[in-house]
Amino acid sequence: MCLTGVDYFSTLGYQPAIAALAAGAVAPIATVVLVLVTLLGALPVYRRVAKESPHGTGSISILAKLLPRWRGKLVVLVLLGFAATDFIITITLSTADATAHLIENPFAPAALHGQQVLVTLLLLAALGAVFLRGFREAIRLATALVAVFLALNFVVLAVAVAHLVSNPVVIGDWWTTLTTQHGNPMLVVAVALLVFPKLALGLSGFETGVAVMPQIKGDASDTEAHPEVRIRGARRLLTTSALIMSGFLIASSVTTVALIPAAEFQEGGSANGRALAYLAHAYLGEGFGTAYDLVTIAILWFAGASAMAGLLNLVPRYLPHYGMAPAWTRATRPLVLVFTAIAVLITVIFQADVNAQGGAYATGVLVLITSAAAAVTLVARRRRQRAATVGFGIVTAVFLYTTIANIIERPDGIKIALCFIVGIVVVSFVSRVARSTELRATSVRLDTAATAFVEDCPQGALRLIAHTPNDVSAKRYRAKLEHARIAHGLPDDDVLFIEIEIADSSDFEGELLVEGVERHGYRVLTARGSTVPNAIAAIALHLRREVGCTPHVYFRWTEGHPLHHLIRFLLFGDGEIAPMTREVVREAEPDVTRRPWVHAA
Numbered sequence: 220m221c222l223t224g225v226d227y228f229s230t231l232g233y234q235p236a237i238a239a240l241a242a243g244a245v246a247p248i249a250t251v252v253l254v255l256v257t258l259l260g261a262l263p264v265y266r267r268v269a270k271e272s273p274h275g276t277g278s279i280s281i282l283a284k285l286l287p288r289w290r291g292k293l294v295v296l297v298l299l300g301f302a303a304t305d306f307i308i309t310i311t312l313s314t315a316d317a318t319a320h321l322i323e324n325p326f327a328p329a330a331l332h333g334q335q336v337l338v339t340l341l342l343l344a345a346l347g348a349v350f351l352r353g354f355r356e357a358i359r360l361a362t363a364l365v366a367v368f369l370a371l372n373f374v375v376l377a378v379a380v381a382h383l384v385s386n387p388v389v390i391g392d393w394w395t396t397l398t399t400q401h402g403n404p405m406l407v408v409a410v411a412l413l414v415f416p417k418l419a420l421g422l423s424g425f426e427t428g429v430a431v432m433p434q435i436k437g438d439a440s441d442t443e444a445h446p447e448v449r450i451r452g453a454r455r456l457l458t459t460s461a462l463i464m465s466g467f468l469i470a471s472s473v474t475t476v477a478l479i480p481a482a483e484f485q486e487g488g489s490a491n492g493r494a495l496a497y498l499a500h501a502y503l504g505e506g507f508g509t510a511y512d513l514v515t516i517a518i519l520w521f522a523g524a525s526a527m528a529g530l531l532n533l534v535p536r537y538l539p540h541y542g543m544a545p546a547w548t549r550a551t552r553p554l555v556l557v558f559t560a561i562a563v564l565i566t567v568i569f570q571a572d573v574n575a576q577g578g579a580y581a582t583g584v585l586v587l588i589t590s591a592a593a594a595v596t597l598v599a600r601r602r603r604q605r606a607a608t609v610g611f612g613i614v615t616a617v618f619l620y621t622t623i624a625n626i627i628e629r630p631d632g633i634k635i636a637l638c639f640i641v642g643i644v645v646v647s648f649v650s651r652v653a654r655s656t657e658l659r660a661t662s663v664r665l666d667t668a669a670t671a672f673v674e675d676c677p678q679g680a681l682r683l684i685a686h687t688p689n690d691v692s693a694k695r696y697r698a699k700l701e702h703a704r705i706a707h708g709l710p711d712d713d714v715l716f717i718e719i720e721i722a723d724s725s726d727f728e729g730e731l732l733v734e735g736v737e738r739h740g741y742r743v744l745t746a747r748g749s750t751v752p753n754a755i756a757a758i759a760l761h762l763r764r765e766v767g768c769t770p771h772v773y774f775r776w777t778e779g780h781p782l783h784h785l786i787r788f789l790l791f792g793d794g795e796i797a798p799m800t801r802e803v804v805r806e807a808e809p810d811v812t813r814r815p816w817v818h819a820a
Contacts, residue, residue, distance in 0.1 A: 220456045221365035222431050222525070226309060227424025227460055228365055228467075229522040231372055232515045233316040234418075235471040236494035237577050240484045241417035243476075244397040248411035250472035253418045254465040256621075260614040261588055262461045265425045267595040267611070269453040273446050275433045276536065277426055278591035283537075285597050289725040289790070295537055296647055298590055300640030302426070302533060305583030308576050308635070309423070309526035310562045314342045315571040317519035319492040320512045325505055339571040340563060346523050347559035350531070351552055361525075364518045371511050372467060375499045379474035382502060393477040416625040419581040424464075426587050428457050430529060471495055492573035530558055542654050542727030543647030565635070578629025582636050585625055589618040651727070655789060656803050659728045659750065660757035663765075668735030672715055672742050673766055681768045682709065683744070685755060685775075685796060688718040693739035700741075703773050706820035715742050717772070719754045722747040724792035733758055750792035752799035759800075759815035760807055770815040772800065 238246040268278050279298050283291050318338045322331045331338060383389055397407060435456070437449040475494040483490035483497065490497040496515060500508030531551055538544035547553050569575045592615040599607035626633045665673065673681060684703050686696070696716065703709055726749040733746045748754030759770040774797035777784055781795060788794035797819035808814045 220460050221362040222434065223424055223427045223456070224365040224460055225361050225518055225521045226427045226525045226529075227464060228369060229313060229515075229518045230423055231368075231464075231467055231471060231495060232320065232519050233312070233492050233573050234468065235475040236484055236490055236492050237574060238418045238472055239476050239479070239481075239494060240491070240574060241577075242411075242414040243481065244393060245407060245410050245414055246418070246476050247469070247472045248397075248407055249415045249418050250468050252411050252415045253422070254469060256415070256617060257422060257461055257465060260592070260617055261422055261425050262457060264588070264592045264595055264611065264614055265429055265457050266454045267598070267607075268429050268591050269432065269457065270450050271595065271598055272429065273432055273450050273453070275430050275532070277429045278587065278594045279533075279537070281594040281598065282590060285594065285601075287725075288723055292541055292543075292725045293644075295541075296543070296644050297640055298587070299533065299537060300643050301583050301586040301590075301636050303530065303583075303639045303643065304579055304632070304636040305423070305426070305587060306526040306530045306533075307558065307561055307565060307639070308580040308583060310343070310346070310523040310558075311339075311565045311569070311571075312573055312576040312580050313519040313522040313526070314346070314562075315339050315566065315569075315576065316492050316573045317342060317516040318571060319573060320496055320515050320519070323489060323493055323496070324509055324512045325500070326509055335571040336566065339566050342520060343523075343559060343562050343566065346520065346527065347555055349524065350527055350555040361521065364514070364521055368514050368518045369463070369467075371499070371514055372471075372495060374507075375495055375503065375511065376467070376470045376474060378502050379478060379498050380470065383474065383477060389477050413624075416581070416585075416621045416628060417577075419585050419621060419625055422588060423580070423584045424460065425457065426584075426591070427525065427529060428460065429453065430532065431456075474498065486572075486574070527555070527558060531555070538643075538647060538650075540727065541647070541725075542651045542657075542659070544650050545654075575631070578625065578632035579635040580632070581625050581629070582622070582632030585618060585622040586636070589615065589622050592618050652789060654727075655750075656799070656806050657728075657753070658757045658760070658803060658807050659753040660731045660748070661728055663731045663733065663757055663761035665733045666735060669733045669744055670735070672735045672744065673762060673768065676713075676715075676768050681762060681770045682714040683717040683755075683759070683770055683772045684714055685751075685772060685800075686716045686718050686743070688720050688745070691738055696739055696741045702775060706775070707773050707818050709773075715744055717744045717755060717758065718746075719751040720745065720747045721751065721792045722749065724749055724790065731757055748792075750788065752788065752796050753803050755796070756800050756803035756807065756815075760804065763808075763813060763815050772815060772817050774800070774817070774819045776819055 238250060242249045268281065272278065272280050279295055279302070282298065283295050286294050315335065318335050321327055321338065322335060432449060432453045435449045435452040437446045441448050471494070475498065479490045479494060479497055482488055484494070485491060496508065496512055499511040531554055534544070534554060535549045539546060539549050592611055596608060596611040596615050599611055684699060686699055700712065700714065703714070729749065731746045731748055731754055733744050736743050736745055744758070746754055746758065755772060759772055762768055762770045776797065777795050784794035786794070788799055797817065801817040804814050804817060
């Protein structure tokens with residue numbers, strides 16, 4: 220819980236101040252709405268996500284399974300753009316708020332004032348340096364930080380609540396301001412519902428909660444497909460953290476709005492981005508306040524580390540597997556440099572302003588939660604669970620409204636997200652094209668029949684005639700063999716046909732299982748792959764290297780414009796087969812004398 224809590228609970232460092240600035244006197248009522256949405260909406264959704272995706276892949280993997288082929292890949296790319304927005308802004312916003320706590324401390328050197336951007340960049344550089352040296356999420360450190368941070372916040376809020384109880388006039392002043400500004404109570408509730416999207420930062424942490432599921436201990440009864448004990452543990456984690464955070468959110472919102480002058484929340488004010496720290500200094504002295512600042516700085520900085528770890532876990536899981544990122548993105552250090560550079564750019568653009576980044580953060584969080592709600596709704600509908608479908612459908616509608624309202628109110632968030640999405644999509648497709656001539660087979664395996672066919676090849680030469688499996692009639696095989704005999708001058712009929720059935724052209728790599736079948740007296744090697752040329756090349760190279768024969772693959776030229784066939788190859792895995800097969804072979808085998816022969820006529 221503390222491992223995910225460094226992200227979730229650390230928002231207490233800035234959430235109350237952002238809520239007060241965004242909603243004013245209505246902030247406590249809007250926070251109650253936020254808590255209700257958390258407990259009645261986000262929590263049930265992610266408890267279901269924990270069940271459907273128990274291996275740490277979260278809601279994105281559920282949608283990837285529900286939406287196959289290119290449609291699913293595009294949805295994943297878009298969601299990765301929002302996830303990147305969420306995690307990157309978590310890094311920059313948390314680090315900027317750590318800077319605010321550092322600079323606003325009364326013992327901080329005067330030279331630091333006005334240097335928010337520089338200090339934030341130094342903290343980001345330190346974060347990147349930690350990961351460049353090698354980083355493992357330190358659960359003990361996370362536990363210590365979260366425990367101390369929550370304990371200090373509990374003390375601050377207990378003292379603040381005691382002050383409110385002993386000075387009820389303060390609550391009266393807040394209530395007077397509230398009713399004076401907004402009239403009757405129904406209007407207050409309506410305003411709270413309208414401003415609630417601005418408080419969506421308090422919903423962060425759920426996606427991280429399911430991402431850490433592999434760390435949760437199961438037992439001997441757990442299986443890979445159904446780790447029931449791990450799922451129960453993840454649900455307890457989500458429920459416990461949501462209840463703890465809900466209590467802190469309500470208490471912090473009431474106390475900060477009632478006890479801190481509204482002007483202090485504005486830019487340049489002492490409570491801007493650090494409302495609870497303001498109360499710590501005001502009611503518990505500079506010594507306690509400084510201790511609070513130091514712990515808050517540490518947990519906010521570590522929240523950036525948690526977000527960086529989330530990115531390093533998320534990107535290699537999808538993009539390289541899809542062929543939509545260079546192979547080096549499977550390594551940690553190059554990705555750290557990329558993410559750190561992006562975080563530096565975002566910090567400079569927003570001038571390390573916590574409030575300015577709130578919209579982008581909320582957009583990323585809300586889109587991920589909305590997608591999770593939509594995913595579990597679709598799962599429930601597919602399984603004909605009517606009550607669950609209706610319930611999750613309502614939750615999806617609530618989060619969809621919240622997301623749209625947040626985008627309309629703070630469009631900078633969607634702009635940043637769109638930049639990430641466009642960047643990811645462009646880089647993904649450029650990478651997919653650049654890597655299109657890789658073998659794309661993780662392994663090649665021949666069944667018993669296929670092995671027997673290959674072992675019967677005469678004098679170490681194996682002749683393979685490429686055949687499209689859309690027509691497997693005897694007439695078609697005879698015609699194909701006759702053409703190959705005429706076009707290529709085959710000396711006899713001792714040949715094998717090779718057929719590749721395209722399973723899902725949007726997939727990039729996978730195992731090739733080659734099966735031997737006999738049709739109408741003709742021996743055929745069949746396999747399922749994402750592309751025809753790459754699969755044929757991988758099989759031919761496997762036969763050359765592992766079996767010891769020299770494959771000769773015979774093709775017939777495809778009619779039509781080469782550009783049209785190239786696009787078909789990139790999108791659908793077929794197109795101009797002969798030249799692409801030869802190109803894959805050329806790149807995979809640098810030794811010309813060891814390459815299988817590719818014939819086209």
